[in-house]
């Protein structure tokens with residue numbers, strides 16, 4: 001499963017790119033509002049950091065506005081994917097972009113049927129928002145399972161992207177459901193790295209190593225050094 005970062009924060013994107021696990025980036029108007037600056041410049045820099053798909057969302061709600069915003073985004077870099085909200089106009093825009101060879105990510109998907117429509121219109125990425133469904137006591141992961149099943153069964157030319165991820169368990173469950181991509185807030189990416197036993201283990205290894213080295217340096221007694229290791 002590909003891992004995207006769901007942010008417009010360049011430092012977060014650079015950090016995860018350095019980890020070697022960044023497959024792409026999704027942004028949205030809310031994420032962009034958090035960092036400010038020129039949206040175009042931020043997008044171009046993100047596209048320089050990652051060669052993977054970078055989603056840029058249109059805000060117009062009429063077809064001409066969507067098309068003109070999307071075409072302008074697509075000119076910024078070859079890896080831009082135009083993010084279009086699910087709606088009747090959004091489907092029309094996705095279909096027009098597909099005819100023009102511009103890749104799209106259909107966002108704000110909350111049912112498998114919406115995803116099916118977006119795939120048929122030509123969206124390359126289908127983004128069900130699982131956290132927002134969980135927030136209203138519906139099972140977001142069920143939409144992922146259904147949509148992945150539909151895409152695979154009918155060999156549709158789209159990938160399912162698990163969006164609105166709230167915690168690391170969402171990532172595991174999406175991966176087990178066969179989801180093609182998940183987009184994660186930076187915090188969730190960090191939470192995936194961490195485990196208290198990993199941190200404890202690193203600390204213990206370092207302490208054992210330093211204690212043993214000190215004893216060997218002082219006495220040369222390797223057996224005595226071995227006795228100092230932390231019991232498991």
Ligand code: E4P
Pocket residue numbers: 006026027028107127129131132163164165183
């Ligand atoms: C996806 O592309 C969206 O930007 C994002 O995942 C929305 O998540 P939220 O529900 O946390 O705002």
